Amino acid sequence: MPSQVQKTTVLHLASGSGPIARTILSTPLRDASPTEIPIIDLSALSNPNSTLPDRKAIASQIRAAATTNGFFYIKNHGVTQSLISSAHSASLDFFRQPPELKELANSIHSAANTHMVGWHPPKTQKVNPFEGIDKRESFSFHYDPARDPDAVLPVPPKIKEGIRVDSDGFPFSRTDATVPQLREGLIPLYQEVLRLGRKLVKCFALALGLDESGFDAKFSYPDAALAINYYPPLEHSAHAEPKDVSVGSHTDFQLFTVLLQDDNGGLEVLTRDGQWLRAPPVEGTFVVNFADYMQRITNDKWVSTVHRVRNVSGNERVSIALFFGFNRDESCGVLESCLEDGEEQKYDEISCREWVERRIKNMNIEIEGEGPKDIV
Template identity: 60%
Template sequence: MATQTTQLRIVSGNGIVTRDVLNTPLRDAEPSELPIIDVSGIFSATQADRQAVADQIRAAATSTGFFYIANHGIRAPVTDAACSASLDFFRQPAELKERANTRHSRANQFKVGWKPPQSQHINPFESVDRRESFSWVYHAAHDPSVGMDSVADIPPKVAAFLHADADGFPWTAAPPQLGAALIPCWQAVLGLGRALVRSMALALDLDEHAFDAKFTHPDAAMAVNYYRPLQPPTAEDVPDVSIGSHTDFQLFTILWQDAAGGLQVLSREGQWLRAAPVPGTFVVNFGDYMQRITNDRFLSTVHRVQNRSGRERLSMAFFFGFNLDESCAVLDTCVAPGEEKRYDEVGCYEWMQRRLRAMQVDLGAGKVAAA
């Protein structure tokens, strides 16, 4: 007898997308489904070492679009300090966190700062997200490759898309110890992200520096998510989600997660898989823009979070994309002989706005609302 499926709906930059999901129990991912890749070779002076990592990334990118990275060069004290400071922040009374409540960043209209519990709804076809978060976007003054002294020299076409609120929000509205721990963590992951982009260029049969000019001032946002445990659903309830089913927006995401677990990945076969925490690793997954410019070679995979651990959970998600003033068409190396490019070229800023607008869905009409 054939295994039955249910239909999952998510929003995307191309409208509402459906996925068939197997009605089989959630299970742990096999190592072949979510591999652990030793990425120490991306820092090697030897081309063969760097190519070996790229080959493993290509294999993961074209199978599930998710993988773990080990030996990534970010020391545990950096992430431990960021985790500890974040927990201190989230455990405060709401009236203290309210000082850092969200506002739109001036440059790209992405909401930064503290988002209260149940104020986010990433998938309008599922429950509201049972989380709170603290987020921010790229600021050149915090980028070690730019530095405060060089901010004034940023080309105007790039600077027009950079976050530069005069009052330094959200850091000036949050406890000083939060920024003191989170900004160094962001800086460390930013450096790792730049190294991974070069490895991904090799994985796409390009020169490893092919994208360098496109991420001088990247769309490098970070969100710290805090989850209280979900309550067991009753038979009448729509099951709660900590974060609803979705795909990410830009090139890729680097995720640190604590030991509580809860991240779930939808396989190509429609099976929900647990992406269990692996000490000392980050999880990497590709976003919609990467899938688009690779002509669907690199997969942007649906995922969600359900914190049923019975305790609080913390994750730190780093979202990496090209400069917002940049644009990228489907790469020629991703188009086989006789194959057509499936997507038109679209600017990074335009794509981000399209994705943000797509989350505004008219549920009655079942369409993405114009905004």
Template identity: 55%
Template sequence: MSTIFLWVYQRLHTNTSAMSSIDPIPTTQLRLSSGNGPVCRTVLTTPLRDADPSEIPIIDIAGIFSTALSDRAKVATEIRDAATNIGFFYIKNHGVPSEVTDDAYSACLHFFRQSPDIKNRANIKQSKYFNGYKPPMSQRINPFESIDVRETFSWTYDPRYDPAVASLDTIPPHIARYLRYEDFHWDATANIPHFKEAVVRYWRSCLVLARALVHSFALSLNLPEDYFAEKITHPDAAFALNYYPPIPSPGSSMEVGKDNKGQVSIGSHTDFQLFTILWQDNNGGLQVLNRQGQWINAQPIPGTFVVNIADYLQRITNDRYVSTVHRAQNWSGKERISMPFFFGFNLNESCGVLDSCVAEGEERKYDEISCEDWVQRRAKAMHKTDSGA
């Protein structure tokens, strides 16, 4: 791919010193899938560096559980600032006990360290609804980059484990028709004591946290806190356990900025629905493309989750909130685990651009689209696994 040059008049950071604001900086074009077809992003070929706190802030969200509106509003303001700047932030004091994440992490390692034959008992090809195990060389989230160097165990929303659902009989038919749940993947992992228990407990904790965060997002958009309540009764709340074996780090002879042509643990992409809550281990590898087109590391911070805005939330905020491109490259030399929880509206719901996100004289950039149609559009565009892409 040919290299072009971009004059950058603002200060860019590196690991050692600030780059000159007058030097021409080479760029490349990054291709990736979107809900509207392939898109390109201009990427600076500056060295990968760690994000500083002003770029990916740490937000103390203890206030979202407060009875005082002022405390909840303060958190909402911080979320709005992060969502409009980069679309990524860390959260601490989130209410999920460390033993919940520790147990899920331990169960995750136990599963992935098994032999391929045992793991393939849970192979997703045997599932009706895309639950279960995806082996090595079976995922390519960005069709313009390498096959993902990862294995995954994933699970879609199951109302039987939702603490807010009293019984399946209470689910209205117009919602129930979108719910797809099964026991195949749990039966196939029954050889691991407490695997299901640990994973479901983690998922339930994230579900409770996500619903609380939705209230904060509503406040951040100058809406009543319960504005989205009816849209998250049976949400599109899926999760994945990702196992990333180490990949070779770029050698000293590798041309700066060309590492996007090499192996990726998970390719460059944006997420589908409202937001993602991510737990990651201490080995690092998560990279975020900032607003200046520079790759930065979202380093692990103990006791926190990473939260990032997804595409549907960007749509309904008329691009006020940013769904940011990210990827992972595990150069740690160790196995890496991440546990993302993906949260969105019920699949039977739809939402257009919010009135509070349209200024006087401004046009709505997007038509209303159902969550089911949006997710299907994104999934078809992204999950291409053949090596010929």
């Protein structure tokens, strides 16, 4: 008797190479298993007595996750619960304000007029041009060496040209009058996760067959931005999936993302074979996923995984994401350690700045008449 053909659908989304498509299995959404999105213990990274073999053991687990689905949880990461709770509470205080107060931190109407900084009102973001408008609002800010506890100051002129400093202290200069706790809650958390990011970069170098400090020079003044997302609950029923998305299907841009979820869930991850998985909150953990630039420099060995958010919890949801990349003026080609004998490089070297600008441009493509270019 012939085997039954698996039903599929097609998902269209943007990429750095233009519109692409993914084949999606029509199997029910389910929770990820521990092998699909593992939990990795980072205790050794905070232990001053840890040895190189201890850290290589973590790197080995990261490499396995990177080459499977590109997502993993981290526990014993060193960021205290008090910092996380303060940031979460301050974020809710900000988003629960009337729109006219949040509007003060809207970069479109500010003197700073800085791209992707400050408050982004509802119905203003569409991360996937082939899906509906994201059902969220957000607040974000750029990397600033003055906020980096480990930055060398003053910043070298060549580096300084590539840093997107928020002018006049924006956006916090516009929020301090109404929610001073936002600055007080977010900056200390940002600094600790920035330190965590540097520890992870050393592990990634080991996992890629490099010296532990192999990426340090490229990560001295990183493209490390923070975004808080606020999601109202989506309308749905027990028998029907929601028609809307909280954040549309996408991949991240640079190296990796560290995500702080609350208890409500909503993050969904697409496997290589096209199965949607829930990545539910796990107490005491952050979620880490790899992004497009990392996939490029590993010649597709490490996965920049498609993911989305659908808040079907019935509650308001807040997440805090830190997006990490090399210094914006840096460039990196395919790593020799990621090439098998005789294997050719799939990608040319490109600067981080150029890559991010290309990704942003392709999020704003004209959809009508523009079909997908390939299947990835």
